[in-house]
Structure formats: structure tokens, C-alpha cells
Amino acid sequence: MKNFSGNILFLDRSDINTDEIIPAKYLTAISKDALKPHLLEDIRLDGFDPQKDIKGKNVIITRTNFGCGSSREHAPWALEVNDIHLVIAKSFARIFRQNMFNNGMMAVGLPSHVIEDIFSMFKGKNTKLETDLDKNTFLLKTNGQEQEVPFSISEFDHALVAAGGWLEYADAKY
Amino acid sequence: MGKTIAEKIFDSHRVDNPADDILVLKLDAVFCHEITTPFAIDDLVSRGKDRVFDPAKIKAVIDHVSPAKDSNTATQGKIIREWAIHHKIHDFFDIGRNGVCHVIFPEKGFVRPGYTVIMGDSHTCTHGAFGAFAPGVGTTDLEVGILKGVCAFHYPRTIKVNITGKTPDGVFAKDIILSVIMRLGVNGATNKIIEFTGPVVDKMSMEARMTLCNMAVEAGGTCGICYPDMTTVDYLWEFIQDEYENKTAALESFKKIISDPDAIYDDVVEHDITRLAPQVTFGYRPDNVKPVKEMEGTTIDQVYIGSCTNGRIEDLRVAAKVLKGKKINDNVRAIVSPATQKIHHQSLKEGILEIFMDAGFCVTNPTCGACLGMSNGVLAKGEVCASTTNRNFNGRMGKGGMVHLMSPATAAATAIAGYITNSQLYTNERYTK
């Protein structure tokens, strides 16, 4: 099972599309590792420097409709090779969300007001997140502040995470 | 309780029900192209599972970068080509016989009403025009589809968009779908299927229905879907004539999957197009849509006519009608990519390509080409393109470039003027000069 805990990267925007996550010109890459330096290279986000800001981060928290646009699984792979296995948002584009779980990673939707609270409490601070998959909770921690956030994913999503992805799951079952 | 067309397709293809509202469906067709499939092939090989569930149900094409532009794209082509040969995938289309996936596969009759179809490409939704459930998927779903012939989906929820009214002159399926996306928003249909119905859709050709369904994903939709009718039967007849006694029998059989009158929808949107003018996008989201008149005068550097949205013969005919006897503006470069070899050939025979060339267009071979900024026709920073494609995302056609989406008629008129403008096909006085 993959690691779903670590430092948070806040992307304070909605509708971040897969072209921004990994530009089409890198779709000719022959290995997943080749995607590593190009994650979020073309994102439109003031003050964000992909070279500096991604390093050491393991969890993305963002707003609505993350991963819209092209179906490219290169988007979750670009996250994966950068050790980011969990994205939390108000909502996701369907294909992106499915691609995450299909790779044994997680795209977790939280209610609007919870995301708003997280942004106002933690954005701009060095924040760590710990995931408890048995209790279905996230624990966010920064200097002196702590917040526990419950989440829910379907039993099918849990099964995909436990299996390590859809191929492993389907191959065992069908 | 009645069922929608998508619910009926789900019910008839169900293999498993691993969680509450998740169904694993049997697939009737798995489509492949050279950008997303090689990763799936490599992964299957590395796992020692280099098999396909049914070579006759897998169709493959090299279309995104064709001809190959560098060694990476040549390698992608080589991987899918050798795989197709190795697994006896006879419906494999290489350069000289190829075309944009969502145009060539319907043209070959590979999509039928009631089918389940997946492809590692978000615009797979195009095939819903035939009354098929055709969602785009990622590489892992594609991989499992290739290996096992199944895919998992949430039980479908549907938004019905009922298109009514009289279609104004100069207004095309592209203008209609842009106006629908503006209304629904870029995630207005997320996790939902968009059912396109109503008298306007009933009168549309299959080509126009494909343009409509093609952009369902731009509103977040899982796919678009239209009801099969006599237009569908006529289009498919050359491929299905051995299976049915006559066209009426085919129609009767297809009609069984049409939504029941008491089917339950998440939402029903009444969309009257009587007063719709030609539409164009601004900014970087496909729901940033305005009437062309409001963008009139925006200067452009490049015009692109092609893609799975608007590179079909009907589209080229309309553009040629606008271009006939005219020259494009000196400050504009214009590219047309007929979407398949067949369309290329047909437009040559009909004299359409001559009109394009006389006007000053560059005619390319069938390919996705400029649509996704990774092949030819890439924009430089700060350049603006008037395009008949489906995505205006930042950097889509080249880093720092701006894309305005529009119909082929508007794109042709814009090429002549050098700035965004309505075509002479559009006659409403409120909007033309």
C-alpha cells in the first residue's frame, strides 16, 4: 500500500486541468520517471514555483474540479513519481479521480466548508497530514495547531487502494 | 420505473457489482491510439500479461503525431504497431490509412447503438452519437479493458438536454454545444451522462451529433449520448445490412434501448436555440463562451480547421463554402487537417481542397495535428489561434498561446478577415455588420 501522509502542497485554485499538471509535450515520455521534473510546470498560479514548491511535499490540497480536461494518466503518474499519492479537493474530474484509485492512490473529496476551513487555517504554513485508513480520518498538524478531518470513500475505492490498483484487483477477480 | 438509455446499456452489460453503486461492465469495443496505449502495453509486458481479451474487439490507430516527429513519437508508433501485429488486431490503421480516432472508428462502422466502448482518450464521448455508452478512461482502465474486456463505472446518472427551436442560418452543432457548455459550466455534468434529445438533434446528421457529443466532456460529462434513429441506421447500413432484414428491422431493434418516457433524470435542461448566434470562446475555459459579435475584431495569427470535433467532411464543406473565391488575410497562416484518409480523399474529389489551397491554406495529412500542441502547428508565446477544436486550455496549442474555439464557418470567415468575425452564412441583422 502507498504512503498517504506527509507535507501538504496547497494549490489555491479551481479547475486545474491535466494540461497544467503535465503538459501534452511530455506525453511522448517513454517512462514515468521522465515526467518527474515537469509536474505542474504550466500551472497558472501566482507566486507558485514548481521547481521549489513541490519538493518534499506528499499531499495536495486544492479547490474544485481538479484534474479536468484530458484523460492522460500521466497526470497521476507525474504525482506518483514525485511521491504525491493523495489529492484532497472539493471535487474532481471523473477520469482523473478514477485514474488515481486505479493506481492505488487516493483522490478524496471533502465538503466545501471543510476545504475552506483548511485553507484559512493552514495555507501558507508548513503543515503535515497523517492519513488513518482504518478510521477514515486525516490529521492536519502545524505549529501548535491540529485538526482532525473525517472523510469517506467507497468500499470499492478502499479495495483498489488495498490491492494496489485496478489491474491487480481485476486480474485477481475477473 | 422507467430507465434511461444509459441505464439500459448498463443493465445489459453488467458483469459484477463490487460496491453499492459501482458496476463492472462487459465491453463491446476497446479503442487504442499511440499516445496512451504504449504505457498500457509496456506495463502488461512487464507483468508477464501481454494478452488481449479479444483481438476482434480491439481497434487501434496512430493519429496524434502522424507522421512521427521525433524518436520518442516514432517509438510510441512502433510499440503499438508491433503489438497490433503480434496480437492479430486486424483493425489497425497506420499512416496512409489512418485518421483521428474519433472520426475514423465511426467511419469504419465500429460503433453501434447499445455498445459499451472505452478508449484512453477523453473525447471518446464522441461515439455516444450512435447511442453507445462511450466514456474516455485512463491508461489503467484501458489496460484492464485490453486484458479482460471489462471496466468499472458508477451507476449512471443523466442530465437530459432537450434542444428545441429553429436553427438560425450560420449556426452549427459547434455553436450549439458551446452554448450548452456555457450553460452547464465546466463541471456541471461531472460524473453524469448528457443525453441530447429534441427536434434539433433529431434533424441533425451523424456528423453533427458527433460534434455535439464530442464536447460533453468539456462540461465534465462522462459521455454524451443521442438516441439511435433512421439517421443512425442509414449511416451504419453498409456495415449492418447482413444482420437485419431491412432498415426498419434495424431501427426497431435499436429503438429498444431508447430512454423510457418515465425515466428519472438528475436534471432536464430545455435549450431553445431559435435566438442563438454563432459562438466563440474567450479565456482558458471551454465554458467562457460569447457570441462571435462580442469578440468581433480580435486579431489572430493562425486558423486551424480539423480535429475530432470539426474535421469531418461536412465541416470542410461548410468552411469551403465560406472560403470559395476568397483569400485569407496576409497576416494569417491557416491550416486544414481533414480528419481521415477517406475525408481527405473525398474533399480532394469534391474540389474542396482546391478551394482551401486557393485561399492560402496549408493542407496537412489526417492527424490530430495542431489540436494538442505536440505535433505540428504549435503556437509561439503570445500568438492567437482561431480553432475548430475542443479545448482552449492555457498552453493547449503551445506554451503562452491563446485558442478561441469556434465553428468551421466562423473559423473560415476569421481567416479571411484576419480577426474574429461572423461568416456570411450568418444573416441575422442583430449580429452581422
Ligand code: SF4
Ligand atoms: S483531435 Fe484533438 S481532441 Fe481529438 S483526439 Fe486528437 S488530440 Fe484529442
